[in-house]
Amino acid sequence: MTKWIDGEGPQKDIIISSRIRLARNLEEFPFPIALTNEKSKEVIKKVSDSILEGNTVLKNDFKLVKIDEISNSEKQILIEKHLISPNLIEKPNKSAVMTNTDESVSIMINEEDHIRIQCLFPGLQLEEAWDMANKIDDIIEENVKYAFDEDIGYLTSCPTNVGTGIRASVMIHLPALTMTGYINRILQAVNQIGFTVRGIYGEGSEAEGNIFQISNQVTLGRTEEEIVQTLIEVTKQITNKENDARATLMANNKLKLEDKICRSYGILTNAMIMNSKEALKLISDVRLGIDLGIIEDINVNTINTLMVDIQPGILQKIYGKNLNANERDIKRAKLIRERLKGR
Missing domain, CATH: 3.30.590.10 (Glutamine synthetase/guanido kinase, catalytic domain)
Incomplete structure (x- = not known):
């Protein structure tokens, strides 16, 4: 790797x-x-x-x-x-x-x-x-x-x-x-x-x-x-x-922040179709959740690897075949579900 x-x-x-x-x-x-x-x-x-x-x-x-x-x-x-x-x-x-x-x-x-x-x-x-x-x-x-x-x-x-x-x-x-x-x-x-x-x-x-x-x-x-x-x-x-901004968010808007992060995690672990732009946005939320201890049992290296593996070229290499845009969105969602939730 x-x-x-x-x-x-x-x-x-x-x-x-x-x-x-x-x-x-x-x-x-x-x-x-x-x-x-x-x-x-x-x-x-x-x-x-x-x-x-x-x-x-x-x-x-x-x-x-x-x-x-x-x-x-x-x-x-x-x-x-x-x-x-x-x-x-x-x-x-x-x-x-x-x-x-x-x-x-x-x-x-x-x-x-x-x-x-x-x-x-x-x-x-x-x-x-x-x-x-x-x-x-x-x-x-x-x-x-x-x-x-x-x-x-x-x-x-x-x-x-x-x-x-x-x-x-x-x-x-x-x-x-x-x-x-x-x-x-x-x-x-x-x-x-x-x-x-x-x-x-x-x-x-x-x-x-x-x-x-x-x-x-x-x-x-x-x-x-x-x-x-x-x-x-x-x-x-x-x-x-x-770090100061993270502390401010946790102090003043903790519940709202937790809701945003958990919603993003929920979409990532359940979505059936996902383009790369949406995936990176949601993964960013989850990465923040890991750093703040809101999401546990996921290593930040898993997230870093996922950010790269969902890109079109690497995604096609993982699945061993050429994929059109719609097929990539389907496989991307599948890969994210598997990596984050093991299913």
Whole structure:
């Protein structure tokens, strides 16, 4: 199972995962947007060889997947597990991804940049994710030459990544701030200090199930450590606000909150048809109920796994066949009933 989904991490009741992503390019090749098919294959070989041939420890832990050699459903699953971006599959004959055994590390090749190193850990583990990403980065750099300027830093396809090339982010569950109406104020404050807020699948996606991704916007003029530490402090402040909002709800509207959570649980455990948007909304309520002790005997990892398994690609893999939208809604409801109530 993917580590960030079912692994243990600090403050995992609110902070689902921590991610570090590093953007790098090879000096002797044009950016991916200008790569020919032949040159793109050279980049894939250089990057994969730096892992599979350059380090005996990593060689046994990583595998290379060429995007044009897997099915559309397999591509969708990689996206739903947050191992690749949707952009990577837009040029399948030019791109690839490397993942390690527990899928805590993925290396996208020929996405927007030649290399996107991603480390994804459960809970608030930004420092640990940065340490891992930095080590992988060093190993690759031992075997290839990066596009780097002494004054500017790492050169990237998009100017917003120039400098450190780092994107640090957390995936965070904020149902109480949403219920109390304070969420917009929090998100505005986050934007004002140089961070951006996106939905569950990053840029362009909605914050379904009260799950938000918060990441740095600035990569130039600050060190990687400064960016990581600032996001840690911001995340802790938001977590404190969420905990305060939860305490307020329990103190002032406990019965109403319990009713909302139990109704959501009742629908999830009895519904026969369920689309993913409704499912994530109801699962968010149940997750809050588990965290507050209103719902017992369900582990939060069960909920985290369910949030991923109800996505279209993974759902079809679980049932071993292609499903149309209506069939997915039926199977989704069935899976939720089975996981939450064992029937």
